Amino acid sequence: MALVLFRQLYYTGVQSAGIVMLLAALAGAGFVLTLQASLPVGVSTVLELLATLMAKVLGVVFTLLVIAARSVSAISTELAMVQVTGERSTLARLGVDTRLYLVLPRVVAPALSGAVLYLYFVFTALLVGALVSNQTFDVWQVMQIFRSLDPLQILLGMSRTAVFAALAVVFVLRFAIRKARRFPDIPLAASNGVFQTIVVMLLLELAYQILLAAANPMGPLPA
Protein backbone atom coordinates (compact mmCIF):
# COMPACT_ATOMS: atom_id res chain seq x y z
CA MET A 1 0.00 0.00 0.00
CA ALA A 2 2.89 2.38 0.78
CA LEU A 3 4.19 1.96 -2.76
CA VAL A 4 0.81 2.88 -4.23
CA LEU A 5 0.57 5.85 -1.87
CA PHE A 6 4.01 7.16 -2.89
CA ARG A 7 3.10 6.70 -6.54
CA GLN A 8 -0.16 8.57 -6.08
CA LEU A 9 1.64 11.33 -4.15
CA TYR A 10 4.01 11.67 -7.10
CA TYR A 11 1.18 11.84 -9.64
CA THR A 12 -1.03 14.14 -7.58
CA GLY A 13 1.52 16.22 -5.69
CA VAL A 14 4.74 16.43 -7.65
CA GLN A 15 3.36 16.36 -11.19
CA SER A 16 0.67 18.93 -10.36
CA ALA A 17 3.06 21.38 -8.69
CA GLY A 18 4.04 23.10 -11.94
CA ILE A 19 0.44 23.59 -13.03
CA VAL A 20 -0.56 24.95 -9.62
CA MET A 21 2.34 27.40 -9.59
CA LEU A 22 1.60 28.54 -13.14
CA LEU A 23 -2.03 29.15 -12.21
CA ALA A 24 -0.93 30.90 -9.03
CA ALA A 25 1.43 33.18 -10.95
CA LEU A 26 -1.31 34.09 -13.43
CA ALA A 27 -3.86 34.64 -10.65
CA GLY A 28 -1.46 36.73 -8.53
CA ALA A 29 -0.29 38.89 -11.42
CA GLY A 30 -3.80 39.28 -12.85
CA PHE A 31 -5.29 40.22 -9.49
CA VAL A 32 -2.63 42.86 -8.76
CA LEU A 33 -2.71 44.42 -12.22
CA THR A 34 -6.52 44.53 -12.29
CA LEU A 35 -6.74 46.08 -8.85
CA GLN A 36 -4.03 48.67 -9.55
CA ALA A 37 -5.69 49.62 -12.80
CA SER A 38 -9.20 49.92 -11.39
CA LEU A 39 -8.85 51.20 -7.81
CA PRO A 40 -6.93 54.20 -6.44
CA VAL A 41 -5.16 52.21 -3.72
CA GLY A 42 -1.53 51.87 -2.75
CA VAL A 43 0.73 48.89 -3.35
CA SER A 44 0.66 47.76 0.28
CA THR A 45 -3.18 47.69 0.31
CA VAL A 46 -3.25 45.73 -2.93
CA LEU A 47 -0.79 43.19 -1.57
CA GLU A 48 -2.66 42.85 1.72
CA LEU A 49 -5.87 42.21 -0.22
CA LEU A 50 -4.04 39.70 -2.36
CA ALA A 51 -2.66 37.89 0.67
CA THR A 52 -6.05 37.74 2.38
CA LEU A 53 -7.94 36.61 -0.70
CA MET A 54 -5.39 33.96 -1.69
CA ALA A 55 -5.02 32.51 1.80
CA LYS A 56 -8.71 32.57 2.66
CA VAL A 57 -10.49 31.57 -0.53
CA LEU A 58 -8.68 31.45 -3.85
CA GLY A 59 -5.81 29.25 -2.71
CA VAL A 60 -8.25 26.58 -1.60
CA VAL A 61 -10.56 26.87 -4.60
CA PHE A 62 -7.83 26.90 -7.27
CA THR A 63 -5.94 24.02 -5.68
CA LEU A 64 -9.11 21.95 -5.45
CA LEU A 65 -9.90 22.70 -9.08
CA VAL A 66 -6.46 21.53 -10.18
CA ILE A 67 -6.87 18.33 -8.15
CA ALA A 68 -10.30 17.76 -9.69
CA ALA A 69 -9.16 18.40 -13.25
CA ARG A 70 -5.88 16.54 -13.11
CA SER A 71 -5.99 13.88 -10.40
CA VAL A 72 -9.66 12.99 -10.02
CA SER A 73 -10.03 12.43 -13.75
CA ALA A 74 -7.04 10.05 -13.68
CA ILE A 75 -8.21 8.28 -10.53
CA SER A 76 -11.76 7.89 -11.86
CA THR A 77 -10.57 6.48 -15.18
CA GLU A 78 -8.11 4.12 -13.55
CA LEU A 79 -10.51 2.73 -10.96
CA ALA A 80 -13.41 2.46 -13.41
CA MET A 81 -11.08 0.51 -15.72
CA VAL A 82 -10.00 -1.76 -12.86
CA GLN A 83 -13.65 -2.37 -12.02
CA VAL A 84 -14.86 -2.95 -15.59
CA THR A 85 -12.06 -5.32 -16.59
CA GLY A 86 -12.55 -7.42 -13.47
CA GLU A 87 -9.08 -6.65 -12.08
CA ARG A 88 -10.66 -5.54 -8.79
CA SER A 89 -12.44 -8.90 -8.44
CA THR A 90 -9.19 -10.72 -9.09
CA LEU A 91 -7.37 -8.77 -6.38
CA ALA A 92 -10.18 -9.51 -3.93
CA ARG A 93 -10.15 -13.20 -4.84
CA LEU A 94 -6.42 -13.25 -4.20
CA GLY A 95 -7.12 -12.04 -0.68
CA VAL A 96 -6.05 -8.41 -1.19
CA ASP A 97 -8.21 -5.85 0.60
CA THR A 98 -9.11 -3.65 -2.38
CA ARG A 99 -10.29 -0.80 -0.17
CA LEU A 100 -6.86 -0.57 1.42
CA TYR A 101 -4.89 -1.26 -1.74
CA LEU A 102 -6.87 0.59 -4.40
CA VAL A 103 -9.02 3.17 -2.61
CA LEU A 104 -7.20 4.42 0.49
CA PRO A 105 -4.00 5.63 -1.27
CA ARG A 106 -6.16 7.42 -3.83
CA VAL A 107 -7.98 9.29 -1.06
CA VAL A 108 -4.99 10.02 1.15
CA ALA A 109 -2.67 11.17 -1.66
CA PRO A 110 -4.93 13.98 -2.99
CA ALA A 111 -5.50 15.10 0.62
CA LEU A 112 -1.80 15.31 1.50
CA SER A 113 -0.87 16.73 -1.91
CA GLY A 114 -3.70 19.24 -1.69
CA ALA A 115 -2.36 20.69 1.54
CA VAL A 116 1.11 21.17 0.02
CA LEU A 117 -0.21 22.44 -3.32
CA TYR A 118 -2.25 25.03 -1.45
CA LEU A 119 0.96 26.32 0.13
CA TYR A 120 2.66 26.42 -3.28
CA PHE A 121 -0.31 28.29 -4.70
CA VAL A 122 -0.51 30.97 -1.99
CA PHE A 123 3.23 31.63 -1.85
CA THR A 124 3.66 31.70 -5.63
CA ALA A 125 0.65 34.01 -6.10
CA LEU A 126 1.96 36.40 -3.44
CA LEU A 127 5.50 36.35 -4.78
CA VAL A 128 4.45 37.02 -8.35
CA GLY A 129 1.88 39.58 -7.20
CA ALA A 130 4.54 41.41 -5.21
CA LEU A 131 7.00 41.36 -8.10
CA VAL A 132 4.37 42.70 -10.50
CA SER A 133 3.09 45.38 -8.11
CA ASN A 134 6.21 47.24 -7.09
CA GLN A 135 8.33 46.32 -10.10
CA THR A 136 11.52 47.08 -8.18
CA PHE A 137 12.51 43.44 -7.78
CA ASP A 138 13.92 44.35 -4.37
CA VAL A 139 13.93 40.91 -2.79
CA TRP A 140 13.69 42.20 0.79
CA GLN A 141 10.73 44.38 -0.09
CA VAL A 142 9.05 41.55 -1.91
CA MET A 143 9.54 39.24 1.04
CA GLN A 144 7.67 41.69 3.29
CA ILE A 145 4.43 40.55 1.73
CA PHE A 146 4.66 37.19 3.46
CA ARG A 147 4.45 38.98 6.82
CA SER A 148 0.87 39.86 6.00
CA LEU A 149 -0.05 36.19 5.96
CA ASP A 150 -1.89 34.91 9.01
CA PRO A 151 -0.40 31.51 10.04
CA LEU A 152 -3.84 30.43 11.32
CA GLN A 153 -5.39 31.20 7.94
CA ILE A 154 -2.67 29.23 6.19
CA LEU A 155 -3.20 26.29 8.52
CA LEU A 156 -6.96 26.45 8.00
CA GLY A 157 -6.48 26.67 4.23
CA MET A 158 -4.21 23.62 4.20
CA SER A 159 -6.61 21.64 6.38
CA ARG A 160 -9.62 22.61 4.30
CA THR A 161 -7.92 21.72 1.03
CA ALA A 162 -6.89 18.33 2.44
CA VAL A 163 -10.28 17.48 3.94
CA PHE A 164 -12.35 18.73 0.99
CA ALA A 165 -10.14 16.90 -1.54
CA ALA A 166 -10.45 13.66 0.42
CA LEU A 167 -14.23 13.99 0.86
CA ALA A 168 -14.75 14.79 -2.82
CA VAL A 169 -12.69 11.78 -3.94
CA VAL A 170 -14.61 9.53 -1.53
CA PHE A 171 -17.87 10.86 -2.97
CA VAL A 172 -16.72 10.16 -6.51
CA LEU A 173 -15.54 6.66 -5.65
CA ARG A 174 -18.84 5.96 -3.94
CA PHE A 175 -21.18 7.30 -6.59
CA ALA A 176 -19.46 7.72 -9.98
CA ILE A 177 -17.15 4.74 -10.28
CA ARG A 178 -19.32 2.01 -8.77
CA LYS A 179 -21.78 2.45 -11.61
CA ALA A 180 -19.14 1.57 -14.22
CA ARG A 181 -19.97 -1.91 -15.52
CA ARG A 182 -18.99 -1.81 -19.20
CA PHE A 183 -16.23 -0.17 -21.23
CA PRO A 184 -18.43 2.70 -22.51
CA ASP A 185 -19.06 3.60 -18.84
CA ILE A 186 -15.38 4.45 -18.28
CA PRO A 187 -15.24 7.90 -19.94
CA LEU A 188 -18.61 8.66 -18.38
CA ALA A 189 -17.28 7.73 -14.95
CA ALA A 190 -14.28 10.02 -15.52
CA SER A 191 -16.28 13.03 -16.67
CA ASN A 192 -18.95 12.51 -14.01
CA GLY A 193 -16.19 12.10 -11.47
CA VAL A 194 -14.57 15.42 -12.33
CA PHE A 195 -17.91 17.24 -12.43
CA GLN A 196 -19.09 15.75 -9.13
CA THR A 197 -15.75 16.53 -7.49
CA ILE A 198 -15.90 20.17 -8.52
CA VAL A 199 -19.49 20.48 -7.29
CA VAL A 200 -18.77 18.75 -3.98
CA MET A 201 -15.60 20.76 -3.38
CA LEU A 202 -17.25 24.07 -4.14
CA LEU A 203 -20.29 23.20 -2.01
CA LEU A 204 -18.03 22.31 0.90
CA GLU A 205 -16.10 25.57 0.52
CA LEU A 206 -19.36 27.49 0.27
CA ALA A 207 -20.70 25.78 3.38
CA TYR A 208 -17.48 26.65 5.21
CA GLN A 209 -17.68 30.32 4.22
CA ILE A 210 -21.37 30.47 5.23
CA LEU A 211 -20.58 28.91 8.61
CA LEU A 212 -17.68 31.32 9.05
CA ALA A 213 -19.90 34.29 8.23
CA ALA A 214 -22.61 33.02 10.60
CA ALA A 215 -20.08 32.59 13.41
CA ASN A 216 -18.71 36.09 12.89
CA PRO A 217 -21.60 38.21 11.48
CA MET A 218 -19.88 41.59 12.02
CA GLY A 219 -16.78 40.62 10.07
CA PRO A 220 -13.24 41.14 11.30
CA LEU A 221 -12.64 43.93 13.78
CA PRO A 222 -10.87 47.00 12.39
CA ALA A 223 -7.20 47.13 13.22
Place this chain on the structure above:
Amino acid sequence: MPRFAGGWTPAQVAERARLVLPLPGHGMAFERQLDHLCAAWNAQPFRTAYLDASAPFLENVSILENIWVPLAWRRSIGWAEVVRRAGRYRDLFGWSERDLRHLLASRPGDLPPAVLACAVLLRAVLMEPEWLLIEPGWFARPLLGPEHIVALLERALGCSRWLLLWPQGQEPLPPEVGWHTIQLEADA
Protein backbone atom coordinates in the same frame (compact mmCIF):
# COMPACT_ATOMS: atom_id res chain seq x y z
CA MET B 1 -12.96 -24.19 7.62
CA PRO B 2 -15.85 -24.21 5.12
CA ARG B 3 -18.14 -27.16 5.89
CA PHE B 4 -18.53 -29.85 3.27
CA ALA B 5 -21.89 -31.48 2.63
CA GLY B 6 -22.35 -35.24 2.95
CA GLY B 7 -20.56 -35.50 6.29
CA TRP B 8 -17.07 -35.29 4.79
CA THR B 9 -14.36 -34.45 7.30
CA PRO B 10 -11.45 -32.18 6.35
CA ALA B 11 -9.19 -35.25 6.46
CA GLN B 12 -11.37 -37.08 3.95
CA VAL B 13 -11.42 -34.00 1.77
CA ALA B 14 -7.64 -33.81 1.95
CA GLU B 15 -7.40 -37.39 0.71
CA ARG B 16 -9.57 -36.55 -2.25
CA ALA B 17 -7.37 -33.63 -3.05
CA ARG B 18 -8.65 -33.04 -6.59
CA LEU B 19 -12.08 -31.63 -5.94
CA VAL B 20 -14.75 -30.11 -8.12
CA LEU B 21 -17.30 -27.82 -6.59
CA PRO B 22 -20.28 -27.32 -8.91
CA LEU B 23 -21.59 -23.79 -8.54
CA PRO B 24 -25.07 -22.78 -9.68
CA GLY B 25 -25.79 -19.82 -11.92
CA HIS B 26 -23.92 -18.31 -14.82
CA GLY B 27 -22.54 -14.93 -15.83
CA MET B 28 -22.66 -12.33 -13.04
CA ALA B 29 -24.36 -14.76 -10.62
CA PHE B 30 -21.53 -17.24 -11.11
CA GLU B 31 -18.95 -14.47 -10.60
CA ARG B 32 -20.63 -13.50 -7.32
CA GLN B 33 -20.48 -17.11 -6.17
CA LEU B 34 -16.74 -17.09 -6.91
CA ASP B 35 -16.33 -13.87 -4.94
CA HIS B 36 -18.12 -15.34 -1.89
CA LEU B 37 -16.23 -18.58 -2.05
CA CYS B 38 -12.82 -16.93 -2.39
CA ALA B 39 -13.65 -14.58 0.48
CA ALA B 40 -14.60 -17.59 2.65
CA TRP B 41 -11.40 -19.43 1.70
CA ASN B 42 -9.17 -16.38 2.24
CA ALA B 43 -10.64 -15.92 5.72
CA GLN B 44 -9.26 -19.33 6.74
CA PRO B 45 -5.85 -19.80 8.37
CA PHE B 46 -4.50 -21.92 5.51
CA ARG B 47 -2.77 -20.45 2.48
CA THR B 48 -4.87 -20.22 -0.64
CA ALA B 49 -3.85 -19.47 -4.20
CA TYR B 50 -6.25 -18.60 -6.97
CA LEU B 51 -5.93 -19.27 -10.68
CA ASP B 52 -7.83 -16.54 -12.45
CA ALA B 53 -8.26 -16.64 -16.19
CA SER B 54 -10.34 -13.62 -17.18
CA ALA B 55 -8.46 -10.59 -15.81
CA PRO B 56 -5.54 -12.01 -13.90
CA PHE B 57 -3.39 -8.87 -13.63
CA LEU B 58 -3.56 -5.14 -13.10
CA GLU B 59 -2.70 -3.70 -16.49
CA ASN B 60 -0.90 -0.58 -15.33
CA VAL B 61 1.83 -2.21 -13.26
CA SER B 62 4.51 -4.77 -14.02
CA ILE B 63 4.07 -8.54 -13.66
CA LEU B 64 6.51 -8.41 -10.73
CA GLU B 65 4.30 -5.96 -8.86
CA ASN B 66 1.23 -7.99 -9.78
CA ILE B 67 2.85 -11.08 -8.28
CA TRP B 68 4.25 -9.21 -5.30
CA VAL B 69 1.02 -7.50 -4.15
CA PRO B 70 -0.92 -10.60 -3.02
CA LEU B 71 2.24 -12.17 -1.66
CA ALA B 72 3.03 -9.07 0.38
CA TRP B 73 -0.59 -8.91 1.53
CA ARG B 74 -0.97 -12.53 2.56
CA ARG B 75 2.56 -13.55 3.43
CA SER B 76 4.52 -10.29 4.03
CA ILE B 77 7.11 -11.18 1.41
CA GLY B 78 9.30 -8.37 0.10
CA TRP B 79 9.91 -7.41 -3.50
CA ALA B 80 13.48 -8.79 -3.63
CA GLU B 81 12.39 -12.04 -2.04
CA VAL B 82 9.75 -12.51 -4.75
CA VAL B 83 12.41 -12.14 -7.44
CA ARG B 84 14.72 -14.55 -5.61
CA ARG B 85 12.00 -17.17 -5.15
CA ALA B 86 10.75 -16.78 -8.72
CA GLY B 87 14.26 -17.76 -9.87
CA ARG B 88 13.76 -21.18 -8.28
CA TYR B 89 10.89 -21.96 -10.63
CA ARG B 90 12.54 -20.94 -13.90
CA ASP B 91 13.14 -24.53 -14.99
CA LEU B 92 9.50 -25.43 -14.35
CA PHE B 93 8.44 -23.13 -17.16
CA GLY B 94 11.54 -23.61 -19.27
CA TRP B 95 12.66 -20.01 -18.95
CA SER B 96 16.16 -18.60 -18.95
CA GLU B 97 17.22 -15.98 -16.41
CA ARG B 98 16.77 -13.37 -19.14
CA ASP B 99 13.25 -14.63 -19.93
CA LEU B 100 12.31 -14.41 -16.26
CA ARG B 101 13.67 -10.89 -15.89
CA HIS B 102 11.85 -9.84 -19.04
CA LEU B 103 8.61 -11.38 -17.78
CA LEU B 104 8.83 -9.71 -14.37
CA ALA B 105 9.61 -6.30 -15.87
CA SER B 106 6.86 -6.46 -18.51
CA ARG B 107 3.37 -5.06 -18.32
CA PRO B 108 0.63 -7.69 -18.75
CA GLY B 109 -0.54 -6.15 -22.02
CA ASP B 110 2.89 -6.75 -23.58
CA LEU B 111 2.83 -10.51 -23.08
CA PRO B 112 1.11 -13.29 -25.06
CA PRO B 113 -1.71 -15.22 -23.31
CA ALA B 114 0.33 -18.39 -22.85
CA VAL B 115 3.11 -16.51 -21.02
CA LEU B 116 0.50 -14.69 -18.93
CA ALA B 117 -0.96 -18.06 -17.94
CA CYS B 118 2.50 -19.14 -16.77
CA ALA B 119 2.80 -15.90 -14.82
CA VAL B 120 -0.53 -16.63 -13.09
CA LEU B 121 0.78 -20.05 -12.26
CA LEU B 122 4.05 -18.59 -10.98
CA ARG B 123 2.09 -16.30 -8.67
CA ALA B 124 0.17 -19.31 -7.33
CA VAL B 125 3.35 -21.34 -6.87
CA LEU B 126 5.04 -18.53 -4.94
CA MET B 127 2.09 -18.45 -2.54
CA GLU B 128 3.03 -22.02 -1.56
CA PRO B 129 -0.66 -22.76 -1.15
CA GLU B 130 -2.34 -25.54 0.79
CA TRP B 131 -5.48 -24.99 -1.29
CA LEU B 132 -5.58 -24.01 -4.92
CA LEU B 133 -8.83 -22.52 -6.18
CA ILE B 134 -9.16 -22.87 -9.94
CA GLU B 135 -11.46 -20.75 -12.07
CA PRO B 136 -13.25 -22.69 -14.83
CA GLY B 137 -11.67 -20.49 -17.52
CA TRP B 138 -8.40 -22.33 -16.95
CA PHE B 139 -9.93 -25.37 -18.56
CA ALA B 140 -12.98 -24.05 -20.39
CA ARG B 141 -10.96 -21.60 -22.46
CA PRO B 142 -7.53 -23.17 -22.21
CA LEU B 143 -4.58 -20.87 -22.63
CA LEU B 144 -2.08 -23.66 -22.94
CA GLY B 145 -4.13 -26.73 -23.86
CA PRO B 146 -5.80 -28.79 -21.10
CA GLU B 147 -3.21 -31.60 -20.99
CA HIS B 148 -0.36 -29.11 -20.84
CA ILE B 149 -2.09 -27.17 -18.07
CA VAL B 150 -2.74 -30.30 -15.98
CA ALA B 151 0.86 -31.46 -16.39
CA LEU B 152 2.17 -28.03 -15.43
CA LEU B 153 -0.21 -27.81 -12.47
CA GLU B 154 0.82 -31.24 -11.23
CA ARG B 155 4.49 -30.32 -11.41
CA ALA B 156 4.05 -26.91 -9.86
CA LEU B 157 1.25 -27.43 -7.38
CA GLY B 158 0.71 -31.16 -7.16
CA CYS B 159 1.00 -31.11 -3.38
CA SER B 160 -1.86 -28.60 -2.93
CA ARG B 161 -5.52 -29.48 -2.62
CA TRP B 162 -7.21 -28.36 -5.79
CA LEU B 163 -10.70 -27.03 -5.80
CA LEU B 164 -12.06 -26.50 -9.28
CA LEU B 165 -15.01 -24.12 -9.30
CA TRP B 166 -17.10 -25.51 -12.12
CA PRO B 167 -20.45 -24.26 -13.46
CA GLN B 168 -23.21 -26.67 -12.44
CA GLY B 169 -24.22 -29.04 -15.21
CA GLN B 170 -21.28 -28.14 -17.46
CA GLU B 171 -19.58 -31.19 -18.90
CA PRO B 172 -17.10 -32.61 -19.46
CA LEU B 173 -14.71 -32.08 -16.57
CA PRO B 174 -11.07 -31.41 -17.43
CA PRO B 175 -9.35 -34.66 -18.47
CA GLU B 176 -6.60 -36.69 -16.82
CA VAL B 177 -7.48 -35.71 -13.27
CA GLY B 178 -9.35 -37.93 -10.83
CA TRP B 179 -11.87 -35.32 -9.83
CA HIS B 180 -14.18 -35.81 -6.83
CA THR B 181 -17.33 -33.77 -6.82
CA ILE B 182 -18.20 -32.15 -3.51
CA GLN B 183 -20.86 -29.81 -2.17
CA LEU B 184 -20.59 -27.14 0.48
CA GLU B 185 -23.04 -26.57 3.32
CA ALA B 186 -25.24 -23.55 2.69
CA ASP B 187 -23.58 -21.39 5.38
CA ALA B 188 -20.01 -22.26 4.41
